[in-house]
Amino acid sequence: MPEGHSVHRLARAFSRCFAGKVVDASSPQGRFGAGAALLDGRVLLAAEAHGKQMFLGFSGDLWLRVHLGLYGMWRFQGSGLEGIGRRRHPLAEEAEFPPLPRGLVRLRLVAGRHLADLSGPTACEVLSTMEKHAFTRRMGEDPLRPDADPARAYVRLHASRSAIGLLLMRQDIIAGIGNIYRAEMLFRARLEPHRPGRELALDAWRAMWADLVGLMEHGVRTGRIVTTEPQDRSRRSGPAQGEDASYVAHRAGRPCRICGNAVLAEAMAGRTLYWCAHCQVL
DNA sequence: AGGATATGAAAAG
């Protein structure tokens, strides 16, 4: 679930439903008890996303940094939070509030009748404003942030002999790309994933960046990653459903939508890289 | 029921 677009949606949801309110923080699981105690009773002042990191700002110059990783999730309850966070089984609207935590809940935030339960995050820690700045300074360009500078990312890409398929996943260069956007943007650019970053031309990168911004902004609006053009889908009208949403991601062995050859899957630095060896030759 | 897999990344080796 969580590539950059999801995290921006989460930050937006926190801004909408928690900002300006006093928040009760607790750690039902216990593992984040000290951190929750630091935040308990403070006012949530800001919610920001930077790549896959989310920062919640609290009164007293404290920031909560959350990274969901592969397994982490937020479960919400309350008006305005429908469809945000985990999709399939949100917390039911029950008679009693707050509801019993489901599973191991690292952090519970409650403001009025709004509730957010965090479970399974890779990172969950309280930072000072200084520490938060130090952290974001080391992060790469986020296509969803207005202050992003693609030229700065290009300097890093163009200086590296590493495969472009590896570099695109490096959060200290570009923040927010995950395995799906990586595979899909390379396919849309017809770029061979193993090509060294230093061989990437500036105008090619500018086009890829613009394409990526469009894809991720669509992801923020809809909550889904859809990278296919309507004419390339098996069902040409209506919203892209399921497998129709991607060209190569999660389509190993299936025919490429453009050339019909089997989509390949290979391991690249511990992640599955999906690509079409016939179409991606640039 | 049980196993493989997953949109991630830090730590260990």
Add this chain to the structure above:
DNA sequence: TTTTCCTATCCTC
């Protein structure tokens, strides 16, 4: 490069 974190889903049996 491998292990670990730790939760859920999607298969197969």
